[in-house]
Amino acid sequence: MTWESVIGIEVHVELSTRSKMFCGCAVEFGAEPNTNTCPVCLGLPGALPVPNRKAIEWIMAIGLALNCEVSERSVFHRKNYFYADLPKGYQISQFDIPVCHDGYLDVTVDGETRRIGIERAHMEEDTGKSTHIGDGGRIHAAESTLLDFNRSGVPLVEVVSRPDIRSAAEARAYAQDLRAVVAELGASDARLEEGSIRFDANVSIRPEGAEGLGTKVEVKNMNSFRSLEKAVDYEIERQITVVEAGGELTQETRHWDEEAGVTHSMRVKEGSSDYRYFTEPDLAPMVMSASWVDEVRVGLPELPAERKARYSDEGLESDLAGVLSASPVEVRDIFDVAVAEGADHRRVANWLVGDVTAWLRRTETDPTKLPLGGKQLAELVEIVDEGVVSSSAAKMVLEGVLQGEGSPREVAKARDLVQISDVSAIEEIVAGVLADNPEAVKSYAAGEQKVVGFLVGQVMRASQGKADPKLVNELLRQKLSS
Amino acid sequence: MTLHELTIAEAGERLRAGEVSSSDLLEAALDRASLTEAQLHAYLTIDREGARETARRADADLADGIDHGPLHGVPVALKDNMCTRGVETTASSQILAGYIPPYDATVTRKLKEAGAVIVGKTNLDEFAMGSSTENSAYGTSYNPWDIGRVPGGSSGGSAAAVAIGSAFAALGSDTGGSIRQPASLTGVVGLKPTYGTVSRYGLIAFASSLDQIGPLSRSVQDAAFMLEAIWGHDPLDATSYAGEYPQPSAALDDGVSGMKVGVVKELAGEGYEPAVETAVSAMVDKLSDAGAAVVEVSLPTFDIALSAYYLIAPAEASANLARFDGVRYGHRGEGATTETLMARTRAEGFGPEVTRRVLLGTYALSAGYYDAFYGQAQKVRSAIQEDFSRAYESVDVLVSPTSPTVAFEAGARMDDPLAMYLSDICTIPSNLAGHPAISIPIGLDEQNLPIGFQVMAPALGETVMFQVAAAVETLAGFAERPVLEELAS
C-alpha cells in the first residue's frame, strides 16, 4: 500500500516587544536569572495581568501577513495545568476566539507551489525556564530543577496550520517561510538557537487517496529546520512500519532525540480535555475595529511573497525572483536603487544573488556592513555595457569595490582592467597569434569554424584579458577570411 | 464619648481643632485592641511600631499645614487578603504562613497616600471563603455583641474591629456578601462598590469577576470618605473603570423625597427571622413616610442566584488558588518530585472549606460538566443582570435585609455547608451583577443582636445609593455600641 502523510505544524514565536505580555518587565535574552520578574510574572498573590497592546498588534500583523482574517472580537482564556515553571498554575491563552483565523501560506518545494491553510494565530504567554541539574542534565535522573522566571510572561504568538502539509520537506519549507515572514515584519528575533521560534509537528498517515485522518502524533523538541525535517521524516517512517507490521498507533506526544535521530514517547501530563479552559476574568475582551486593523495593515512592510511577485512582474524568472526575495534586506535595497538608476533588472539581480552573495559568505561579512551601494552596482553594469571592462574583468572590479578601492570606474583604471578597444592594438595581437598558430589557420581554411573559439582565447590570453572580445572576434574572422 | 467611639468625621474635627493628635487616636485604638483581642481575635497582625511611626508623621504633617484629607491621621485596619509590603499577609491560610509581600496593594498605597494610619491586618475566612470567619487557619473571630456568636464573614475581623473600636474603619472584600453580611451581623456600615471601581491589584483573589474591596465603618459618611479615598482608575487592573466616578459624599443630605424604592419580593419569607423582617419592613415604612415611593418588585432569578454563585466563584477560585504550589513562596510540603511536592503542599496548606471549593470548581469546569454547570451558571448570571435592568426601569434603588438572620452561634453551621452558604442569599445578586450595595444597621433584635438593611443600586449608582443609605441611617437612629461583658464588669 502507498501511504500519504498528513502534517500540521504549530509554531510558537516569541514577540519582540520591549516589555512582557502582562507586565512591565523587560524582554531580554540572557539576563541574570530571575532579575526580570515582578508580582505579575511570578504569580505572586494579588497580582493582576494587563495586556500589552503592541503584542496584540504584532499578532494582528502576523495574521494579516499570513492572509488571515482578524476577529472582530477576541477573548483571553485560562488554560489550567500545574507545572513548576508555570507560576500561576494556568497559562493565559486563547481558546475559541483567537485574534486571527483562516489564512494561508504558499510554499514551494522542488518547483511545485502548494497552499498551506492556517487555522489560527493566537496569543499565549511563555512559561519560565527549567534547568535540570545532577546526572548530566538528564531529566529523569536529575536531582533538582532550577527555575528562572525571566521568560515567564514573554508574549508568544502560536500559529496553527491546517493538516495540509504532505511531506517532511514541505514541513521544513513551511517553517522556513513562516520564519521569514515574522522576521520580515520585525515581530520577532526569530532566532532558533535562542528558542524565540519553536515548532511542534502533528503527524499522521493514511492510505493514499483516503479521506479521513489517521491517529495523530505530536512531535516536539526540534530546534532547527533540519531537525524538523528529519523528525517528521522519521515519524512518518515509524508510523508506516508500525502499521504495516499490523500494529496500532497511539495518539501521543513524542520527543525528538536529535542525537539518536529518533522520536521517544513522552509520558502524558494531562489530556487536552483536562485543561478546563474558561474566560480569563481578569481581562476585558478585545474589539478589533476596522480602523485599528487598517492601521496595522498600513504599517506592514513588503512581505517575501509580495516581493517575489513584484520581482517577477519586473521581469525576473521565478527562481531568481525567489532567491533575491529571500536575500537580506540590505542586498534587496541595492537592487531597488540600482534598478532606479536605470540598470537592467536581471543583470543587477544576477550580480547580487551571485558574486555579491558569494563574497558575503566567503568573507563572513554581515549584510549590514556590505560596502556596496546601488549606484555603484549600476555603474558596474554600465561599464560592462559600454565595453569599458569585459564581463570577466567586471568580477575583479566588483572585488575591488567591495574591498573599498573606489567606484567601479576608478577600480577598473587602478587595477588596469580597462578593455583594449583600440583596433590597431588588437590587430597587432591578432597578427601575432595567427603567426604562432599556423595549424589552426589551416584547419579554418579547411572549414573548421570552431577553431575561432580557440584563437579568440589565445588573443584574450595574450591581452591579459583586456581585449574587447567582440572586437577580437570580428578582427580574427576578417583576417582568417582574407 | 471616648475617642475609640468617634466617627472619622468627628475624629477629624478634633484633630484639626488641635484637641487630639493622630497618635492619641491610634493609642485609643491600640488600647481597645489590647482590651478586646483576647475575646474577639479581630486581628491577625497588629503593626504597632509601623502605625506609631505613621501617626507621628501624620501629626508632623498637620503641624506643617499638610493635610491629606478626611483620612489624615485616622487609624484603619486592612483585611489580611490585601498585600502590605513588609507586613505579613496570609489571607488566613496556612499555605501563606509567614509570607511577606514585596509590594503594596493599590488600596494599601492609596490609604497611605490619604494619610491613614494602618493599625494592622484583620482576620478572615481562609481566602475569604466563608460567612463566619470560622474558616481561618489562625482561629475564629467572635462577635463583639455576643462572644458566643460569629461576626459574619469573610471580613469578620474587619467588622469586629470597627464595631469594638480597635479601628475607626476598615477595608474588607466582598465576593458574595463578605463585607455587607459581617457589617450587618456586627452593627456597622459596610459597602461593596460597583465592580471595577476599586482596584483589585494586590487583593489576593478569590473569584476575580466577583471580588470587590470596600469599607466597613461606623457611619455612612465615613464609608463615603473611605470609598472616595480608595477608588479610581488603576492602570494595574485591567478590569478597572477608567471613566467618570460618582461623588457620593455630595448627596448625603439630599433625603429620599420623590425617590422610588423597590422592595425585593424574593428576599423575604421562609428562612428569614421574624425580627429581621419586622425591622426591615418598619424601615421601609419610614422611607415611605419620608416621601419615598415604595413598591414591591419581583426579580425571579434571585431564587437561583445562590446556585450560580456556588459554581462561578469556586470555578474561578480553583484557578486563582493554583498558584499556591509551594514553589516560589509560602508553605512547602515534602515530595520527591514536583508533582508530589505540589499535591502535598496544597493538601497540607488549604483548610477544608478551601479544599471543598477548589474541588467543586475544578469539577464544574472539567470536561463533560462545563456546559451543565459553569456554562449554565454564566447564563443565570446574565439573566440576573437582565432582571436587575428591568427592575431599575421603574425604581431608583432596591432594598432588602442584608442577612436573613442575625449573628448565629459559633459552630452552628460548620457541619452544613449549604446552610452556611444561605447566609449570603441577599447579598450575592449584587456581586453577580457587579452592582453596588450597602448595609446599614437599623436596630437590634430582642437578644440585642444587630440587624442590617441593604440598599442596592445600579452600576455606578453610588450617589443615589449613599443618598438612601444616609436617610436610612438617620431614620434608624441606631446609636448602640457593643459592650463586652467581661470588660463591663
Next chain:
Amino acid sequence: MPIDIDIAHVARLARLDLTAEELESYKTQLDVILDHATQVQSLEGDPREESAHPLGLVNAFRQDERRPSLDRDEVLSQAPETKDGYFVVPPAMETQ
C-alpha cells in the same frame, strides 16, 4: 443530568493529595452542593461562555513600556528553596 463525580480524578487535576477517607467525605459534600446547584439548569437556552463586565469594558491595554522589576533578593527571601538566584524544586516525574 445525574451527578457522578470521579473525585480522585478531580483531586488529581487540582493537585490535592487527599486520603481515601478525605476523598469520600468531600465527594459526599460535593454531591449535596451540586444537587442544589443543578437549579441553574432550570434556565433554558444555550449555556453562556462568559458574562460581560458590568461597565462593558473592552480593550483595556497597557502600552509596551518597561517598569522596574522587583529586587531579586526580596523575591527569593520568600522561597522555600533557592540556589544561585534560582528557585529550586525536585525534578518533574512525567517527562523523560
